[in-house]
Amino acid sequence: MLASRRMNVYSLYYMVERIITGPLHTNSFVVSTGRKSCLLIDPGVDAEKIWQSMERINLTPHTIVFTHGHIDHTAGALEIIEHYREKGVEIRVGIHSSDADYLGLNGEEINRKLLPVNNEEADEVFTQLFKPRPQADFYFSDGDSLPESDLQVIHTPGHTEGSVCFYSEVNSALFTGDSLFFDALGRTDYTSSNKDDLLNVLNSKIFQLPPETRIYPGHGPLSSLEREIRDDSFKTNHGMI
Numbered sequence: 001m002l003a004s005r006r007m008n009v010y011s012l013y014y015m016v017e018r019i020i021t022g023p024l025h026t027n028s029f030v031v032s033t034g035r036k037s038c039l040l041i042d043p044g045v046d047a048e049k050i051w052q053s054m055e056r057i058n059l060t061p062h063t064i065v066f067t068h069g070h071i072d073h074t075a076g077a078l079e080i081i082e083h084y085r086e087k088g089v090e091i092r093v094g095i096h097s098s099d100a101d102y103l104g105l106n107g108e109e110i111n112r113k114l115l116p117v118n119n120e121e122a123d124e125v126f127t128q129l130f131k132p133r134p135q136a137d138f139y140f141s142d143g144d145s146l147p148e149s150d151l152q153v154i155h156t157p158g159h160t161e162g163s164v165c166f167y168s169e170v171n172s173a174l175f176t177g178d179s180l181f182f183d184a185l186g187r188t189d190y191t192s193s194n195k196d197d198l199l200n201v202l203n204s205k206i207f208q209l210p211p212e213t214r215i216y217p218g219h220g221p222l223s224s225l226e227r228e229i230r231d232d233s234f235k236t237n238h239g240m241i
């Protein structure tokens with residue numbers, strides 16, 4: 001067992017850096033995939049803060065993936081891609097196909113529909129968050145492995161149709177996006193959301209994982225599966241996200 005773990009570069013160099021970004025305090029995660037390489041999950045609006053963090057720990061991203069398409073999880077992607085392109089590094093971008101419309105040229109309209117109309121505070125948040133976003137280079141589905149990593153895609157529709165979690169069995173880590181937070185679910189009152197779908201998929205897929213699995217959510221503090229299952233308080237949404 002020890003020998004096989006030593007052979008696995010993803011556990012040998014495993015580390016996660018959390019960067020809190022933007023007005024909605026989105027968690028962006030840098031996940032090492034080797035001694036000098038990393039994968040970036042949900043780059044929020046503060047692109048420079050994110051690349052400075054990666055440069056400080058001497059990791060270069062090869063892939064950006066989104067747990068879902070919402071604006072607060074995707075806003076920094078294009079600036080980061082362009083920053084690394086100037087250094088000769090090409091980053092590939094992946095999302096579940098059901099959330100593809102949140103990216104690219106259509107992204108502005110569909111993201112704007114998430115916010116209440118004629119609401120000054122919401123308009124202010126949108127202005128802070130909206131930046132052009134890239135098209136995806138690849139689409140993933142349930143059960144796929146992410147490139148050059150040990151992360152596996154678990155499709156968890158409910159917050160959005162294309163919401164996913166990323167799971168590393170060897171590192172007991174689960175990146176849940178807005179599907180599951182510390183003590184809460186993501187919002188399910190959007191037109192493309194469905195609370196029953198989300199609760200069903202959490203029960204059938206996520207809560208079957210080992211209880212010691214650490215949860216890295218899209219907002220707020222980290223948690224563990226054991227804690228969320230035991231306390232059962234995740235079934236409500238307390239916030240605006």
Ligand SMILES: [Fe+2]
Nearest residue numbers: 070178186241
């Ligand atoms: Fe979201």
